[in-house]
Amino acid sequence: MSSAKQTVSHILSLADIKVDGDRPFDIKVHDARFYKSVISSGGLGLGESYMDSWWDVDHLDQFVARMMAANVSQQVKPSPAMIHAYLAAQLFNRQSVKRASRNAAYHYDIGNDLYERMLDKNMIYTCGYWDKASNLEDAQLAKLDLVCRKLQLEKGMTLLDLGCGWGGFAEYAAKNYGVIVTGVTPAYEQVIVAKQRTEGLPVTILQGDFRDVTGTFDRVAAIGLLEHVGPKNYRTLFTLSNKVLNSGGLMLFHTIGNNRSTKFVDPWIDRYIFPGGVIPSLAQISRAIEKLLIIEDLHNFGPDYDKTLMAWHHNFMQHYDELSDKYDERFKRMWNFYLLSCAGMFRARHMQLWQIVMRKIEPSAVYRAVR
Secondary structure, three states, rough: OOOHHHHHHHHOOOOOEEOOOOOOEEEOOOOOHHHHHHHOOOHHHHHHHHHHEEEEEHHHHHHHHHHHHHHHHHOOOHHHHHHHHHHHHHOOOOHHHHHHHHHHHHHOOOOHHHHHHHHOOOOOOOOOOOOOOOHHHHHHHHHHHHHHHHHOOOOOOOEEEEEEOOHHHHHHHHHHOOOEEEEEEEOOHHHHHHHHHHOOOOOEEOOHHHHHHHOOEEEEEOOHHHHHHHHHHHHHHHHHHHEEEEEEEEEEEEEEOOOOOOOOOOOHHHHHHOOOOOOOHHHHHHHHHHHOOEEEEEEEOOOHHHHHHHHHHHHHHHHHHHHHOOHHHHHHHHHHHHHHHHHHHHHHHHHEEEEEEEEEEOOOOOOOOOO
């Protein structure tokens, strides 16, 4: 047995995973280059070797959940990719206005055909709320209504929807709560769909960066934006939100949460899925709002993201034949790795999902949290 194979086999054994075992989370290695790839490049090598079909596993989500629960990443030395990511995060603002636009286009402009088939009919690309829901459609509608209730929306209010995606939340809030919405996203393909979806409603969709926003609003929502903002820009986002929020107003941030503070994301995710993405910790958020905003409510329903991701994966696989002419087998494996590995991370509780309600530091009515 080569030293690389021996090392990787030992690391896997810490999570009770076997090479060529017969359990759903045991891996099958088809190409011996897999071992050196993992040793030299860590998570990046693991993901790339999966994309290249060097190994397989029946249930990738279970494999990742076990690896995360056992903290096996601590057994692997920092790879060159991780060191590079760390240095880049220290030296550069990887989420500047120009870079943020490029980053958004890389992920969100790859094709609405993919997202239409993977997501629910409202094309909501954030965690659903499964408290009383039994399917993806209901979970996403429950999440949208939860946000509206937490923001205490009333007819005639003005709402700023930062990172509005394909316009699903803007449409829901305008239709069901009678609010006047301004949605902002840097992704061109999202703007097209969002404008079509909200036609005839009191909704304005703008293509641009959150830093370009002007005006004032009664409420601010950012559902899935904070993950793309980056640590160097957290204070800028919260300062902007504070500036545009009317006195007595509320804002809500729906974001994936990290158990620890970091300035960069997993190198594989950064290279193939979300360039420039960083998952914030509560400590980072707290520091960024100090002397600026107060937190009225913090709600964690991270396990619901596991269910959401598995539902997205089911839809993707169910409709892949309709997409295969445009998205080849390597893309399919890449997308599988993305969705299922993220599901495994949430299942192991290495990632959380937070909804945080904030307001300006000012005398105001007592906030009563809803669920």
